Amino acid sequence: MTYPFARLTAVLHFAVLTLVACTAHAADPVDVQLAGQPSKASHASSLMAPTQNIYARSHVSLDGRWSYIIDPYENGYYDYRHMPFDQSDSGKGGFYDDRKPKDKTEWVEYDFDHAPTMKVPGDWNSQAEKLQLYEGTVWLRQTFQADPKPGKHYALYFGAVNYEAHVYLNGKKLGMHKGGFTPFQFDVTDKLAKGRNVVVVKADNTRHQDEIPTVNTDWWNYGGITRDVLLAELPATWIADYKVQLAKGDARRIEGFIQMAGEAKAQQVTVSIPEAGIKTTVRTDANGRAALNFPVNKLTYWSPEQPKLYTVELSGGGDKVVDRIGFRTIETRGRDILLNGKSVFLRGISMHEENPLIPGRPRGAGDMRMLLQWAKEMNCNYVRLAHYPHSEEMIRLADEMGLMVWAEVPVYWTISWTNPDTYANANAQLTDLVTRDKNRASVVVWSVGNETPIGGPRNTFMSNLARTARSLDDTRLVAAALEIHRKGSDITVEDPLADYLDLASFNEYAGWYWASNAEMLNYRFDVRYNKPVVVTEFGAEALGGYHADADTRWSEEYQDTLYRNQFKMLSAIPGLRGMTPWVLVDFRSPRRQHPYYQDFWNRKGLVTDAGKKKLAFWTMKQFYDDVQRRYDTPATR
Structure with missing residues (x-):
């Protein structure tokens, strides 16, 4: 039970910690x-x-x-x-x-x-x-x-x-x-x-x-x-940080800031986007900071279909930085998601930062490009980079390849909700993620966590993280992968945290952890929010190359049938606007100990640890092909 005074104290404490964490990211060494x-x-x-x-x-x-x-x-x-x-x-x-x-x-x-x-x-x-x-x-x-x-x-x-x-x-x-x-x-x-x-x-x-x-x-x-x-x-004075992005809800204006550091912070700084005919000059204050706010007449907006990146040059104080930045808007309207003002369905897949072919973390752009290319082959326009911040190189590749990104911090399952140091740590990791990737057009969602259980301390902890994300960047969506609640054949999506989020996003494992492939078709979803629905996880384990009938667990046929039934079940949800099934590739996990089917691997991947595509990969691609055709035909939306 959470007493009112204790809860108020926790809120105030976390608010102070948020302020401290944000302040600690000043441009100068601290x-x-x-x-x-x-x-x-x-x-x-x-x-x-x-x-x-x-x-x-x-x-x-x-x-x-x-x-x-x-x-x-x-x-x-x-x-x-x-x-x-x-x-x-x-x-x-x-x-x-x-x-x-x-x-x-x-x-x-x-x-x-x-x-x-x-x-x-x-x-x-x-x-x-x-x-x-x-x-x-x-x-x-x-x-x-x-x-x-x-x-x-x-x-x-x-x-x-x-x-x-x-x-x-x-x-x-x-x-x-x-x-x-x-x-x-x-x-x-x-x-x-x-x-x-x-x-x-x-x-x-x-x-x-x-x-x-x-x-x-x-x-x-x-x-x-x-x-x-x-x-x-x-140099003695350098451009420590900057944000150059379209303003919230305004595709005709760029907003952001410049932050200088070093010996002479008050400087004249020029921002130039030569291809767009843009050149503007601002002067930083004694703390080295200047706001950016200027109109743009004509831009090619970044999208998965046309991932346009502009060369952006920033110079001042003897320093010059060149970046490749895309410009796009992302917002929700009722149960719709709008990319550059146009309705979009997030055809996604979840993925870990792990190369199954060469054990361990990716060691370079080649590993990362291979993973993202598999997603593209499935006709994805979106990836959920779970359950922690992936590398900056991965995000830049998503920019280049035209994949929208759900970026997440590892607030995962059940953690120490009442420990102020734990919150300060989570808040700092979220702040670092937003700080690093705020100029990447591919990032459309900041996620504050995954499958966290409802409760007073947790609600306070997570809602404060959501506030941090929104205060650092109001131009992207804020979300979390929520849990569902089952009673009989009804599946309810209801969580106090959802009030602070832009998406009704949740994980569900019908057909694997509960119900069978056939039984899942009897379930109905009750999503109690007028928000876009994005199903952030579903799936089943299948050992690549193991074939049996559709009722035999661990077989490619069972996994494939589960995907087909999931599409039938989920398509009945009003406001379904995206999904990221679990998961792109088989990945290693000490929790997965079956000596034959798993051997310390989570086998829910649509691609095997040898890089072979399972049956469900092609079923997923066919579903996304059909979705894309529907969204490319406005009369059917």
């Missing part, structure tokens, strides 16, 4: 006290807000082979009294020192030079057999040469480290970051050495109840440095 990080004045964090479009800046890749040491007892972090070495008076003694014996008499119990290596970006689970099921600490080290120049700023950028990362440069701690799927960076301007430098990362993918995600998930907990590592060189 000393950020992250949730769960011990405070130590002598080790102020160099964590700074990630630079927008970091790949367009002058940078050196630190990817490649990194030496690693497995440390299940965290001997490289704690002394024998279990006190962190980096919080001692000397700050020395941990593996981050990369220490070498001075002579044959000195005692040192680790050695990166003779340690094995792994590829970065890449997870450790798929690169060493003994690490396949490992959860814990692994230390990773890379050496690089640098020649820092006076008057320049330098940032050490990580695309993602799962889950908790402690980062050290030349034996000094830069800071800590929590969250396995969002970027972070450190100001290393005064910490780089001329010549040889050493970066050491303590990566820990241990699951904890109070973290985001929590201990219970249905995907593989890939540990390590799973995305790019860059050393970026920035």
Whole structure:
């Protein structure tokens, strides 16, 4: 039971946390006290807000082979009294020192030079057999040469480290970051050495109840440095962040902002879109910020049919950034979804960020393009990137290939709803996601979570996340994958969180976790919202190549029949405007333990772990072909 006073206190507390989290994303380097990080004045964090479009800046890749040491007892972090070495008076003694014996008499119990290596970006689970099921600490080290120049700023950028990362440069701690799927960076301007430098990362993918995600998930907990590592060189004053997008509900106006950082924040900044004949100049204030608001006469709007991207140039303060940006509007009207003012059906599929052909996380654009191309072959115009932020490269490919995107944070199942630190963590991950991808035309939905159970603390937690998403970006839809409620043959979609969302979006597994293929046709949906209905999950497991009759579970025929019956059942829902069945490709999961049919794989994919398309893939494509024909014929809508 939630008492009124306690609930009010929680709301106020979360509101404060939201403000703090948003404020912490200022353009300049800040000393950020992250949730769960011990405070130590002598080790102020160099964590700074990630630079927008970091790949367009002058940078050196630190990817490649990194030496690693497995440390299940965290001997490289704690002394024998279990006190962190980096919080001692000397700050020395941990593996981050990369220490070498001075002579044959000195005692040192680790050695990166003779340690094995792994590829970065890449997870450790798929690169060493003994690490396949490992959860814990692994230390990773890379050496690089640098020649820092006076008057320049330098940032050490990580695309993602799962889950908790402690980062050290030349034996000094830069800071800590929590969250396995969002970027972070450190100001290393005064910490780089001329010549040889050493970066050491303590990566820990241990699951904890109070973290985001929590201990219970249905995907593989890939540990390590799973995305790019860059050393970026920035001018004395640089363009730290920007938003250049169509205004909410106005396809004839661009709104956004410019944020400068560095030594002289008050600057004249020019925004130019040469192909569209646009050039405008603004002046940033003393804090380095200026609003953008200017009309546009003629644009080719981004859409799946014509994924037009414009070259956008921003220059000021001696800095210049070039981006490729698409412009489109997305909104709802009653039970309809409008893309550029035209009704659209979201022909989607859910997908994990995992390449089944090469175990582990995708290691480059080729892996990601293959996954998105499979979706295109199914005639999808939309993908749900579940259940966490996928890489920036994936979103940019969706921009280029013409796929709308549902982007999600890993607030998944049952987490610590009443823990303020847990909320601060979730809010920060959502903020980082929106901050990173706000200029990507493909992103049409910000999702604040998946299958979370109704309850007072949860409702407060999730509604505050929805408010954060809307406050950061009011030009996209806000949603969550809700649960359903069954009574007899009635399926009800009713959740207090829906009042804060733009879509009536939910998961349902008729024919697999409840009812049979035949029985599901007896069910009827009662969606109690005048909002577009998007079914975010349904499906059945099928072992690729296993064939039987349509009543035999695990067979391709059972999965195919379930899809056919789902289409009949779901098409009866008034306001059905999209779906993302679960899932594009079979993926690894420790929860899936049947020794023959699963073997630690979730087999709900429409593509096998060998890249073969199952029967239901073609059934899904035929359904989407039919839907597309109906939407291309206005008289039938």
